[in-house]
Amino acid sequence: MKYVGESFKRVDGVKKATGTLKYVDDLKPTRFLHASVKRSPHAHARILNINVNEAKKLKGVKAVITGREFSGAKCCKRVGLYLEDKTFLAVEKVIYVGEAVAAVAAETKEIADEAVKLIEVEYEILPKVINARKALDKDAPLVHPNLANYKYAPIFFPEPNTNISNHFKLRKGDVEKGFEEADLIVENEFFVPHIQHAPIENHSAIAQIDADGALTVWASCQSPYAVRQALSVAFDIPLNKLRVISPAIGGGFGSKAGTTLEGIIIPLAMRTNGRAVKLTYSREDEFVSSFVRQALFAKMKTGVRKDGKILAMKNEFIWDGGAFTEYGVNIVKAGGYASTGPYEVGNVWTDSICAYTNHPVGGPYRGFGMSEIQFGIEQNLDIIADKLGIDKIEIRRTNALKAGSYTSMGEKLDMCGLIDCLDVVVNEMDFNKKEKSSSPNKARGKGLACVFKAPSMPTNVASSAIIKLNEDGTAHLLVTAQDMGQGSDTVLTQIAAEVLSIHPDKITIKTGDTDHTPYEWQTVASRTTYCAGNSVKSACEDVKKQLLELAQIKIGMYKRDLELRDGYVVSKIYPDKKLPISELALGLTLEDGSGIHGPIIGRGVFIPPNIRNVDKETGLGEKPVVFWTFGSQGVEIEVDIETGQIRVLEVVSCFDVGKVVNPQLIEGQVEGGIVQGIGSALFEELIIEGGEVKNKSFVDYKIPTADDMPKMTIRFVENPEETGPFGARAIAEVCMVAAAPAIANALYDAVGIRINTMPLTAERVLKAIKEKNK
Amino acid sequence: MSKVKHKISFVLNYEKTEHYVKPNTTLLNMLREDFDLTGAKEGCGAGECGACTTLFNNKAVNACLVLAIEVDKAEIITIEGLSKGRELDELQESFIDNAALQCGYCTPGMIMSAKALLNRNSKPTENEIKEAISGNLCRCTGYKKIVEAISSVATRNDKKESMNAQKGGDTE
Numbered sequence: 001m002k003y004v005g006e007s008f009k010r011v012d013g014v015k016k017a018t019g020t021l022k023y024v025d026d027l028k029p030t031r032f033l034h035a036s037v038k039r040s041p042h043a044h045a046r047i048l049n050i051n052v053n054e055a056k057k058l059k060g061v062k063a064v065i066t067g068r069e070f071s072g073a074k075c076c077k078r079v080g081l082y083l084e085d086k087t088f089l090a091v092e093k094v095i096y097v098g099e100a101v102a103a104v105a106a107e108t109k110e111i112a113d114e115a116v117k118l119i120e121v122e123y124e125i126l127p128k129v130i131n132a133r134k135a136l137d138k139d140a141p142l143v144h145p146n147l148a149n150y151k152y153a154p155i156f157f158p159e160p161n162t163n164i165s166n167h168f169k170l171r172k173g174d175v176e177k178g179f180e181e182a183d184l185i186v187e188n189e190f191f192v193p194h195i196q197h198a199p200i201e202n203h204s205a206i207a208q209i210d211a212d213g214a215l216t217v218w219a220s221c222q223s224p225y226a227v228r229q230a231l232s233v234a235f236d237i238p239l240n241k242l243r244v245i246s247p248a249i250g251g252g253f254g255s256k257a258g259t260t261l262e263g264i265i266i267p268l269a270m271r272t273n274g275r276a277v278k279l280t281y282s283r284e285d286e287f288v289s290s291f292v293r294q295a296l297f298a299k300m301k302t303g304v305r306k307d308g309k310i311l312a313m314k315n316e317f318i319w320d321g322g323a324f325t326e327y328g329v330n331i332v333k334a335g336g337y338a339s340t341g342p343y344e345v346g347n348v349w350t351d352s353i354c355a356y357t358n359h360p361v362g363g364p365y366r367g368f369g370m371s372e373i374q375f376g377i378e379q380n381l382d383i384i385a386d387k388l389g390i391d392k393i394e395i396r397r398t399n400a401l402k403a404g405s406y407t408s409m410g411e412k413l414d415m416c417g418l419i420d421c422l423d424v425v426v427n428e429m430d431f432n433k434k435e436k437s438s439s440p441n442k443a444r445g446k447g448l449a450c451v452f453k454a455p456s457m458p459t460n461v462a463s464s465a466i467i468k469l470n471e472d473g474t475a476h477l478l479v480t481a482q483d484m485g486q487g488s489d490t491v492l493t494q495i496a497a498e499v500l501s502i503h504p505d506k507i508t509i510k511t512g513d514t515d516h517t518p519y520e521w522q523t524v525a526s527r528t529t530y531c532a533g534n535s536v537k538s539a540c541e542d543v544k545k546q547l548l549e550l551a552q553i554k555i556g557m558y559k560r561d562l563e564l565r566d567g568y569v570v571s572k573i574y575p576d577k578k579l580p581i582s583e584l585a586l587g588l589t590l591e592d593g594s595g596i597h598g599p600i601i602g603r604g605v606f607i608p609p610n611i612r613n614v615d616k617e618t619g620l621g622e623k624p625v626v627f628w629t630f631g632s633q634g635v636e637i638e639v640d641i642e643t644g645q646i647r648v649l650e651v652v653s654c655f656d657v658g659k660v661v662n663p664q665l666i667e668g669q670v671e672g673g674i675v676q677g678i679g680s681a682l683f684e685e686l687i688i689e690g691g692e693v694k695n696k697s698f699v700d701y702k703i704p705t706a707d708d709m710p711k712m713t714i715r716f717v718e719n720p721e722e723t724g725p726f727g728a729r730a731i732a733e734v735c736m737v738a739a740a741p742a743i744a745n746a747l748y749d750a751v752g753i754r755i756n757t758m759p760l761t762a763e764r765v766l767k768a769i770k771e772k773n774k
Numbered sequence: 775m776s777k778v779k780h781k782i783s784f785v786l787n788y789e790k791t792e793h794y795v796k797p798n799t800t801l802l803n804m805l806r807e808d809f810d811l812t813g814a815k816e817g818c819g820a821g822e823c824g825a826c827t828t829l830f831n832n833k834a835v836n837a838c839l840v841l842a843i844e845v846d847k848a849e850i851i852t853i854e855g856l857s858k859g860r861e862l863d864e865l866q867e868s869f870i871d872n873a874a875l876q877c878g879y880c881t882p883g884m885i886m887s888a889k890a891l892l893n894r895n896s897k898p899t900e901n902e903i904k905e906a907i908s909g910n911l912c913r914c915t916g917y918k919k920i921v922e923a924i925s926s927v928a929t930r931n932d933k934k935e936s937m938n939a940q941k942g943g944d945t946e
Contacts, residue, residue: 016878019813250879485877
C-alpha cells in the first residue's frame with residue numbers, strides 16, 4: 001500500500017498552527033447578537049413565576065425567552081438521542097443547578113449579561129435526589145414524573161414512576177451454580193465519581209433564521225446530522241429548512257455529541273428579525289451545564305476456581321445519570337453488556353441501572369462506560385490472583401478472550417488479539433522486574449490492565465461519502481465525519497488516496513455541513529475510521545469503476561485488465577498504455593466529438609453489516625456489536641509515602657487496531673488518551689455538594705499539564721478487521737480506559753493498599769497508607 | 775462602567791497601530807473583536823488555560839488577564855504575526871511535522887509560549903520546555919509531541935549555533 005500506513009502530515013495542520021482555522025466562536029455573522037442565559041440556582045424546584053419585564057426594558061436587549069412560554073406549544077418539545085426526556089429550557093420545574101430557565105439576546109455580551117441579572121424567578125423548592133442509590137428508593141422524589149409518556153428506542157428499559165430511566169439486564173448461564181463450584185468468591189464495591197471532558201474550546205453555537213423561515217445553526221458539535229434531527233423535532237422545522245454547520249471542533253471527547261446549547265438560542269433567533277444570535281459557554285458553564293461523565297457505584301462479585309479460571313460474575317451497577325439521560329441510557333447499556341471485561345465467563349448476571357438524579361447531565365465521555373467498569377474489574381482480578389497466589393499475568397491469560405471464545409453477550413469471536421497485546425506490554429516493560437525507587441521515602445510499583453471496547457451504537461447507523469473528480473485529476477471528498485482533533489480528515493483522505501491512487505495532497509476533504517456534505521450518524525463511538533472510512537472507500541471504488549468503464553473504450557482493453565496508478569488508468573499488461581484520469585473527469589469524448597457519461601462523482605454508503613439487537617430479557621445475542629478493540633496497558637508508578645502523591649513514570653500500551661492507517665497520528669491519539677486517563681485516575685473529580693458543582697474552574701478542577709506526562713511507549717498489533725477499510729478497526733476511546741485500573745494495581749504493588757474510590761488523590765493514598773501502618 | 779474610550783498606540787504584529795479602547799476591555803477581546811485576530815482563544819477567561827497566550831514585549835502573557843490600555847507603547851505579537859504569508863515560523867512547521875496538534879484550540883497559545891521561551895533561551899532542556907508550557911492546557915495530545923516539537927527546534931538552534939561557531943573558526 002502506498003498511502004495507507006504512512007505518517008502523512010495532518011491536512012488541517014497549517015490552518016491550526018497558524019491560528020487561522022475558524023471555530024464557531026471566531027465567526028461573526030453581520031450584526032449578530034449575543035446571548036446570555038439565566039440559570040437555576042436550585043437542584044430541584046418548581047418555577048412559580050418568571051418576571052422578564054425589567055430585562056426587556058434594558059436598552060440593547062432584542063429578545064427574551066423563557067422555557068415556560070413554550071409549555072404545551074409546538075416549540076421546545078422534549079428531545080433526546082435514545083430517550084426523549086430533555087428540554088433545552090426548563091418548562092415547569094428545574095431539575096439541576098445550572099439548568100437554563102430563560103435567555104436573552106442583546107447587542108453586546110455585557111448588555112445580555114446585565115439583562116439576565118434583571119430576570120427574577122420565583123421558585124418553590126422541591127425535595128432533591130442527590131444520591132443515585134437513594135434515587136432507587138420507593139419513596140424517592142421523582143425527577144421525571146412523566147417518564148411513562150416519554151418516547152424511547154425499544155432497546156432501552158425505563159421504569160415509569162421511578163427514577164430508573166434504563167435497566168439493562170445481562171443473564172448468561174447459571175450464576176448461582178457458578179458460585180457453588182467456585183473455590184474462591186471475591187466481592188468488592190467501587191465508586192467512580194463524575195468528571196468533565198474539559199475540551200479547551202467551550203461549547204459555542206450561532207442560530208440565524210432567514211426571511212423564508214430556513215434556520216441555520218453553526219455549532220461546535222460532533223454530530224451535525226443528529227443535531228439537525230433533534231432540533232427538527234424540538235422546533236417542528238422540516239429538515240430541508242434546517243442547516244447545521246460544524247466548522248471546527250476544539251476537542252469533544254463526547255461532550256459535543258448530540259445537542260447541548262443549540263436549542264437555547266433558536267427561540268431567541270425566532271424573535272430577532274433575521275439577526276443571528278451567538279451563545280458561547282463560559283468555562284463555568286462547561287463544567288456545570290454541558291455533559292459530564294456519569295458517576296458509577298459498582299458492586300462486583302466474582303467466583304473463581306483454584307487455577308484462576310473465572311466461573312461466575314454478578315454485578316450491580318448504579319449510574320448517576322443526572323437530570324437528563326437521553327444519551328446516558330446507552331452508556332448504562334454498554335457498561336452492562338461489557339461487564340465481564342475482556343474475559344470469557346460462562347455464568348454472568350448483571351444489572352446495570354441508570355438513575356435520574358438532580359445532578360448535572362450525564363453524557364457520553366471517551367470510554368463510554370468502559371473506564372468506569374474496568375476500574376473495578378481489573379482490580380478484582382489482581383485481588384483474586386493475590387489470594388490464590390497466581391501470577392497476575394497468568395490469571396489474565398487464563399481468562400482472556402481468544403479466537404473461538406464467547407463474549408459476555410454470547411457472541412463467538414473469530415479472532416482476538418488480546419493475548420498478543422498483553423505479551424507485548426509484559427515484554428516491553430519487563431513487568432515482573434522490581435525497580436528501585438529514587439529515594440527511601442518513595443515506593444515503586446507496576447500495574448497492568450486488559451481492556452476492550454466496541455463501538456456503542458445502534459445496529460443500523462449509517463455513513464456516506466461523495467467524491468467529486470476535478471478536471472485536473474484532483475478530487476473533493478465530502479463527508480460529515482468530524483475531525484475534532486483525532487485526525488479523521490487526514491485518515492479519510494489517505495483511504496481515498498489509496499483507492500484512487502493519487503497523492504493525498506490532491507484530495508481536499510470537506511466536512512460538517514448538512515446542506516452540502518452527505519449523511520453521517522455521528523462522530524462518536526470510535527467509529528469514524530471504520531464506518532466513515534468504509535463509506536469513503538466505497539465512494540472511491542465507485543469512482544474507480546466509472547473511470548475504468550470509460551477508459552476501456554478509449555484504451556481499447558477490457559476493464560478487468562486496467563487499474564488506477566498514480567493519476568492514470570493503466571493497463572496491467574502493457575504499462576505504457578495509459579490515460580490520465582483528468583481526461584475522464586468530465587466524461588469521455590469520443591473520436592467524433594460526442595461525449596458520454598458526464599462528470600465522475602463517486603457515491604459510497606455504509607451500514608455495519610449484520611448487527612442485531614440483543615435479547616430483551618437476557619441481553620444475549622449472536623452479533624450485538626460490530627467488533628471489539630482489545631488491548632493492554634502497563635504502568636509504572638512511584639508513590640511518595642510521606643505525601644501520598646503518585647507519579648506515573650512510564651506507560652506501555654498495545655492495542656490490536658487491525659491496521660494502522662497513520663502511525664504518527666494514532667500514536668498521538670493514544671498518548672492523549674493515556675494522559676487523559678491519568679488525569680481521571682489521579683485527580684479529576686467533580687465535587688458536587690447538595691446538587692451544586694463546587695469546583696467549576698481549572699484552578700479547582702485540575703486537568704493534566706505537561707508535567708504529568710509519563711514516558712510512553714505505544715505499540716500496536718495488526719490482526720485485520722475483515723469488514724474494516726484496509727483492515728482497520730478502532731482506537732479513540734479504548735486507549736483511555738486502562739489508565740485508572742492499571743495505576744490502582746500499581747499502587748497496590750508499590751505500597752500494598754487498595755483504594756476503591758477514584759481518583760487516587762494524594763489525600764486518599766496517604767490516609768490508606770496510615771491506616772495500613774496502624 | 776466607564777464608556778470613555780482611551781487612545782493607545784502600539785505595535786501589533788510589526789505594524790504601528792493606534793486604537794481607542796474602553797478601560798475595561800481586555801487585550802484578548804480587543805484582538806478578537808476589534809482586529810479579528812481570532813488565533814488567540816478564550817478557554818477560561820481567567821488565566822488558567824493559556825489558550826490566549828500572546829507575546830507582550832516578547833514575553834508570553836495571558837491576553838485575557840491584560841487590559842488593552844496596558845499595551846500602550848508596547849509591542850504585541852499574536853500567532854497571526856508569526857507566519858509571513860505561506861512562510862511559517864519554524865515552531866509552526868515543527869508542530870505540524872511532529873503532529874503536536876490535534877484539535878488545534880490550544881495550539882496558538884502553546885506555540886506563543888514556546889516562542890517566548892526560545893526568545894529568551896534558544897537551547898532549553900526538556901524540563902525547561904515543560905515548565906514554559908505548564909500554563910498551557912492541552913486535552914488532546916498528552917503533551918509528548920508538543921515537547922518534542924519544541925525540542926526539535928531547540929536542537930536545530932543548537933546545531934545552527936555550533937555550525938556558525940565552526941564557520942567562524944574556519945575564517946579565522
